Amino acid sequence: MSAPAPQIPALPVTFRPTRTRIVLLTVGAVMFAVITAVALLLEKLSAGERSSFIFTALVFLGVLALLSRPKVVADEQGVTVVNLTRTRQLAWAEILRVNLRPGDPWVFLDLSDGTSLPVLGIQPGIARAHAISDARALRALAESRGTHPDED
Template sequence: MSEVSPLVIRPRKMRWYAWGAAVALLAIHTTVGVLLRIAETGVYFRISDQVAMILLGLIFAGLALLFTRPRVRVLGEGLGVRNLFAEKLVPWDQVVSISFPESSPWARVDIPDDEFVPIMAISAMDGQHAVDSIRALRAQVDERIGSPSQ
């Protein structure tokens, strides 16, 4: 088997949207937190309420940034698929094919017994980047497993 160059694929638009959402969430919560005590509304807001509002903004921004994590890597021992929370290593002997169903938001690794692992790194919203990514991934996977992907 010939040596295959390493391949790492990440989404494009999802990362931009995630960063935009994180900045917006933090800015809105910080603004509300700072302005919380400016006018008398009959409710007594304290400094702790302001700090809590800003901390909530940080938490929500951090959750939005989870969408910057997805990636897929071609490794020597298999495919490393990282989605929002964890990375899963799919060994080469478990990879049946790489597919991108027509109505699916992202690609997937088909594994035995009609199961699959979603690949959020190859997202339909990325358009041509997704097409180029799926072709590059299929080429390397086909070279590793010896059968053409769908």
């Protein structure tokens, strides 16, 4: 019952939840357009009220853009994990294991310092098969490029 050996992608490679990103940015743009149009079409609103409508629309768009930010970039030197507000660069040797267990909202990296790093750039939300494929590809890269704990 073993899965087929994953194809190791050519570097550099970027993993990101493309469908989720499209949905978030589309909804954000539509919300911004609708709220701005409403603000401009309501005649009884003062300039300050219109500004607050447009500012609120910008805040919604900004939050959705922030939620669409996660990605993982793998290159010859290692992996760059871009989550919502933080970016972390890891050497291949720092990554001990790439995990995507059933029910996990995203991939987790087990690191050589004993911690685990969430990787929001690979998440099975909308495109489960794509996320599983990306997780397998990242795992294959980590196993082929990293050092293993029993090697010194």
